[in-house]
Amino acid sequence: MSAPTRLIAHLDMDAFYASVELLRYPQLRGQPVVIGGGRAHQPVTGPDGELRFATLRSYAGRGVITTATYEARAFGVHSALSSAIARRRCPDAVFVHGDHAFYSQVSGQIMELFRTFTPLVEPLSLDEAFLDVSGARRLMGEGAEIAARLRAQVLDEVGLTCSVGVAPSKFLAKLASEEAKPTATPRGPVFGTGVHEVRPGDELAFLHPLDVSALWGVGPKTLAKLKNMGVSTVGDLAALPLDPLVAAVGRAHGEHLYALSHAVDDRPVVPDLAPKSVSHEVTFPEDLTDVDDLHREVLRLADSVATRLRRAGLRSRTISVKVRYPDRETVTRARTLEQSTDRSRTIVEVADELLFGLPVHRGVRLLGVAAGNFTEGSEQLSLDLFGSDDAGQGVDGAPAADWDAAYDAVDAIRERFGSRSVGPATLAGRADRPGESPWGPGQEPDQADGQTRGNHG
């Protein structure tokens, strides 16, 4: 007996970060808008009381576009595009700095809404989730009908549009949602269908004409290898025997692609996935060479990782440091501890040692700290003794001696009260530095650092 056909929905918000910004700045609707990294830049209120937005023209930092409205996409601007190139393509696009905390909050609302349909919700990112709606059929009708209801309710309750794919498996549902997306044209965005269903029996007819690069896991490297083997569509891939495929792209990847090309995908929708790592990294506006700067930065990053571990009730056994040199060579160094920890002091010390085992005299373009290898069990109670909402940021500028004292104090408090949420920044207070701005001469508006925090269940 084969298992009954599942009904999987994949929901993917349209131009997510940008659409969320349009919720609070509706006057930007219809314009090309891009979201980028760099430092905080929300609009400033001008003398006339009107909000003034920055444009790409005035942006001068290192960084990429995280997403763009469909109006901006018509100019060839898209996710992961260097801001420098984006500026050339669309200098008049409104530039808004990403506010991760805000998107995360909106994402939470959306995921909760999904859970009113089924508990089987697997978030893939802030703006995307799989739902196993197999059980909802009797109650709510056919696949396309359920999808339309979900979409309507997201629009109604959150005010955002999304695209929904419905299919018998996860990867087909994901490809189907792509099919339902709006498109960008020089004359403006064109609505998509919003919902696309791939019905049992139609799988291969839908799948085989698609470009292989549409498959999840086929990036530039794999695409080049497949092109070499004469593969350009998923149908071409399906015509390939397993062995040469595995020889070309490796065992796991080859078997995976082989199965997908034949529309075989049994992966279940898994809610409540536990995170496997927590990291924080920065690319500096200018490469760092000063040793004191490096000590300070690694402390800041490590402390913020530690703070997030505590808030999440996680304890890590492996700490790693990542360095990108000015020539973009990237190395990582890791150490596994005998005992797992969530202590700032420990993580900072380990990270600092790992960093200074490297030839940092070469200069440092990027520095990162990550914690992984989490130990099981015991969710920790989060006792927020000091209202330390900002602990983990704002380490900048405090002299090292203060930090030593702060860590000792924090550790003492933690031992006495078992708090998991007191960071040294809470105790040390903050000496806000001006901070280098990617913005040209003039005001550097608000600083909110839209940083951190993957949501993942």
Added chain:
DNA sequence: TCTGGGGTCCTTATGCTG
């Protein structure tokens, strides 16, 4: 002035233990 930051999973090499 090209080329982010948050993640996941896989591969390969290497050391340790039985």
Added chain:
DNA sequence: TCTGCAGCATAAGGACCC
């Protein structure tokens, strides 16, 4: 005792995704 090997943990690098 020597060697091979299985199995596991760790470290480092890379490909990929949103």
